[in-house]
Amino acid sequence: MSSVFLSVIVPVHGVQGYLRQCLDSILSPGCPGLEVIAIDDKSPDGCGAILDEYALRDPRVRVVHLEENVGLGEARNVGLSLATGEYVWFFDSDDYAADGAMASVYDRLHETKPDVLIFDYARAYWHGKVQRSVINKLFREPPAPDVFALKDRPSVLQLMMTAWNKAIRREFLLDLGLKFSGGYYEDINVTYPILMAADKLSLLDDVVYIYRQRRRGAITRTGGKKHFDAFKQYERIFAFMDKHPETDQYRPLMFDRTMWHLLIILGRGDRVLPEDRARFFSEMSRIYTKFRPRGHALPEDAPLAAKYKLIEKNNYRAFALSKQVNERRLSARQQLRKGRKQVRRALSFAKGKANGLYYRVQLRLPIDPNLAVYAAYWYRGYACNPAAIYETQRELAPHVKGVWVVRRGAHKDMPEGVPHVVAGTRAHARLMARAKYFVNNVNFVDDPVKRRGQIHVQTQHGTPLKKMGLDQMDYPVSAGDMDFKELIMRADRWDFLVSSNPLSSEAWDRGFPCSYEMLEVGYPRNDRLVRATEAEKAKLRAELGIKPGVKAILYTPTHRDYMKRFVPQFDLVEFMKRLGPDYVLLLRAHYFYKPKKRGLPEDRIIDVSGYPTVEDLMIASDALITDYSSIMFDYAVLEDRPIVIYANDWDTYKRTRGVNFDLSDHPPGLFTQTEDELSDAFLTNAAWSSTAAKSRVEFRARFCPWDNGHAAERVVRRVYLNQPLP
Numbered sequence: 001m002s003s004v005f006l007s008v009i010v011p012v013h014g015v016q017g018y019l020r021q022c023l024d025s026i027l028s029p030g031c032p033g034l035e036v037i038a039i040d041d042k043s044p045d046g047c048g049a050i051l052d053e054y055a056l057r058d059p060r061v062r063v064v065h066l067e068e069n070v071g072l073g074e075a076r077n078v079g080l081s082l083a084t085g086e087y088v089w090f091f092d093s094d095d096y097a098a099d100g101a102m103a104s105v106y107d108r109l110h111e112t113k114p115d116v117l118i119f120d121y122a123r124a125y126w127h128g129k130v131q132r133s134v135i136n137k138l139f140r141e142p143p144a145p146d147v148f149a150l151k152d153r154p155s156v157l158q159l160m161m162t163a164w165n166k167a168i169r170r171e172f173l174l175d176l177g178l179k180f181s182g183g184y185y186e187d188i189n190v191t192y193p194i195l196m197a198a199d200k201l202s203l204l205d206d207v208v209y210i211y212r213q214r215r216r217g218a219i220t221r222t223g224g225k226k227h228f229d230a231f232k233q234y235e236r237i238f239a240f241m242d243k244h245p246e247t248d249q250y251r252p253l254m255f256d257r258t259m260w261h262l263l264i265i266l267g268r269g270d271r272v273l274p275e276d277r278a279r280f281f282s283e284m285s286r287i288y289t290k291f292r293p294r295g296h297a298l299p300e301d302a303p304l305a306a307k308y309k310l311i312e313k314n315n316y317r318a319f320a321l322s323k324q325v326n327e328r329r330l331s332a333r334q335q336l337r338k339g340r341k342q343v344r345r346a347l348s349f350a351k352g353k354a355n356g357l358y359y360r361v362q363l364r365l366p367i368d369p370n371l372a373v374y375a376a377y378w379y380r381g382y383a384c385n386p387a388a389i390y391e392t393q394r395e396l397a398p399h400v401k402g403v404w405v406v407r408r409g410a411h412k413d414m415p416e417g418v419p420h421v422v423a424g425t426r427a428h429a430r431l432m433a434r435a436k437y438f439v440n441n442v443n444f445v446d447d448p449v450k451r452r453g454q455i456h457v458q459t460q461h462g463t464p465l466k467k468m469g470l471d472q473m474d475y476p477v478s479a480g481d482m483d484f485k486e487l488i489m490r491a492d493r494w495d496f497l498v499s500s501n502p503l504s505s506e507a508w509d510r511g512f513p514c515s516y517e518m519l520e521v522g523y524p525r526n527d528r529l530v531r532a533t534e535a536e537k538a539k540l541r542a543e544l545g546i547k548p549g550v551k552a553i554l555y556t557p558t559h560r561d562y563m564k565r566f567v568p569q570f571d572l573v574e575f576m577k578r579l580g581p582d583y584v585l586l587l588r589a590h591y592f593y594k595p596k597k598r599g600l601p602e603d604r605i606i607d608v609s610g611y612p613t614v615e616d617l618m619i620a621s622d623a624l625i626t627d628y629s630s631i632m633f634d635y636a637v638l639e640d641r642p643i644v645i646y647a648n649d650w651d652t653y654k655r656t657r658g659v660n661f662d663l664s665d666h667p668p669g670l671f672t673q674t675e676d677e678l679s680d681a682f683l684t685n686a687a688w689s690s691t692a693a694k695s696r697v698e699f700r701a702r703f704c705p706w707d708n709g710h711a712a713e714r715v716v717r718r719v720y721l722n723q724p725l726p
Helices: 019-026 047-057 072-082 101-112 154-158 170-176 188-197 225-243 245-267 274-291 302-313 316-350 353-364 384-396 426-434 469-474 484-491 502-511 524-530 534-544 572-579 614-620 631-635 650-657 675-683 690-703 711-719
Strands: 006-012 034-040 061-065 087-090 116-125 130-132 166-169 201-213 368-375 401-406 420-422 435-440 455-458 496-499 517-520 551-556 583-587 605-607 623-626 643-646 670-672
Touching: 006 019, 006 072, 006 101, 019 034, 019 047, 019 101, 034 047, 034 072, 047 061, 061 072, 072 087, 072 170, 087 170, 101 116, 101 201, 154 188, 154 245, 166 170, 166 188, 170 188, 188 225, 188 245, 225 245, 225 274, 245 274, 245 302, 274 302, 274 316, 302 316, 353 426, 368 384, 368 426, 384 401, 384 435, 384 524, 384 711, 401 426, 420 426, 426 435, 455 711, 469 484, 469 502, 496 502, 496 711, 502 517, 502 690, 517 711, 524 614, 524 631, 524 711, 534 614, 551 614, 572 583, 572 605, 572 675, 614 631, 623 631, 631 643, 643 675, 670 675
Parallel strands: 006 034, 006 087, 034 061, 116 201, 368 401, 368 435, 401 420, 435 455, 455 496, 496 517, 551 583, 551 623, 583 605, 623 643, 643 670
Antiparallel strands: 087 166, 116 130, 116 166
16 A cells, blocks of 8 residues: 555646745645655756756655656646555646645545545735635635535535645546546646545635746636637536536536636637637537536526527627727727827936937837947946847847947946947937847836837846845845836846856746746856966956965955945955965955945955956956855856855845855855854865865856856847857
8 A cells, every 4th residue: 555645746847937936835844645746748948957856855756757748737647647645636836835735735634535625725926916716705605514525515616626726536536537638728627527526525724725826827828729628628527427427416507617617718808819709609609509408597697697698699799899899998098008108208218308309209210120239237337248248249240230328437438449328318319219139237227118129138147146036025125115016017128038057047037027038048248257268367467466476365245235335244454364475355345335445455455346347357366255246156167266155144144135045055165154264264275175176066067057158159149140049
């Protein structure tokens, strides 16, 4: 007899940003006899690797990698064929269990031993709202016995007919011979029949399952012909009822549920395509005529009864008439609001009616297909990934003219021969209106209108150890007064988003759930690090004033949301005294803090906070000290140079900012938390030890797998030359 009590079957496809939360919520330590069967349905992203990682560290996880994509229904069937538990629970991989939910399900199953346990759920919206199902009163009204049959409580058929809000006795399901079908609405030809066939049903009046309302939506919320699959699914349900005469008593209710659902599918304007609606209605009429029970009474609700009559007569024209009037009225209002908003944005961007008129005129002129806009760090100058892409674009796509946008004052530091305009000028307004390509490592300002045909490339400017985007909603100290809806509206402009590594891909999927194409190519700015030579290092050291034979340590502390000004996290002067004359420290404060005189001994501590190019500093140095800065991921590309983490406030940073992985478990070298540990790392040469090197190699394999010196080239070929990524 199997020792497994509950088999949780998780089909997985294209959910790398959400999969960890899903698995972590299921793998409760207090649930004996649990197995998780994860079916990698040939996921195109990093899901397969994530599943293997979990299976390696938790023997309760079994992973099956399918050789081709079979769809949700068949993936569930594969999992069911492998399950050994007394009960099975089909779990969608972008959702998650509520806190304590696994224990609640276990307890209820043991207490009632039902054929089917049904539990409640809540919808978790992308903007942070979590709302319990609106029909949750059906769990309580009228009060339900611990165990019952459907005939005693037919209102159960009005609950959500998905697979994920039910735990099903496995032998009961297998004896019925039911399998999930392919296509859309694959749940219902299993979930309705099991409720009608069960002798013992039980309810759990708790929010167990969190149903994520992804901004890009479930597949059934997209328009297309696949919504016609619903008719076959309902025909399968009625075929099951034909084989099981004991279910005849439920035909009137089942018929009404069928018509209710089909009307919803047709009524949502984003599902059935306009050219298919008359045919969909005709299929509804066929289902109505074929399966309407003898003696069936029309609904008491007058508008619904009127719809039934039109469906019976297959009178789509009358059905659609009132709906079309309402839709046209709504569309006209939306277009008017959109037009007014664009005018306001144009005036705001161009700062004044005269310039606003100029910008609006430019918006009416053709887009220049060979014009690109570049910017970095809120127009601070020529830097980071955009600079690396610009240089490669000039080489591989010379027909495109790249122009940089810089703030007033920064133009003096632009490299010779690089075209640029000053932000806020007429030249800037014309550039934003007429260019085709836009490359930035932060968002452009809100007001410029993105025209049809313009292409935005968001490169970001660091691998996110810390939480970013929508993930920050759970960390109000770091989020401050951030408007997350505005943030996502900005991200909606992105056509391409550059990812430096698998961790970034997961974080961007969660934090910015928009419809861009992810470019998993590595970081363009790191191409230079891959190609760095000893000669280049020597030249840069001489320019920085680093004496021959001295070890240069680059110190790059990150910004902390709970600190208003820059304060080094350790005593720099004392640290350098302890290390002695064989070391020099290159101090690089975060760019959020203005460079200023700090009164430090310049022969031992060189303040490079105002130095324009951090890549120069990385190449020139011999080792790195940092805390939570993303520079650690870049520096790891330099294979022979140690990294020491100084994390004296790690617990505070985790609690206030949130992190995507535990740096103390996976450091890029030594992980220190006291000043003595930090000093000893260099005094004992532990920073150069084999143990530290091993950590660095593992870190590089995990976080630098795509940095091979050709990231910028891959971006240029995909964006400017429209070539597919290899």
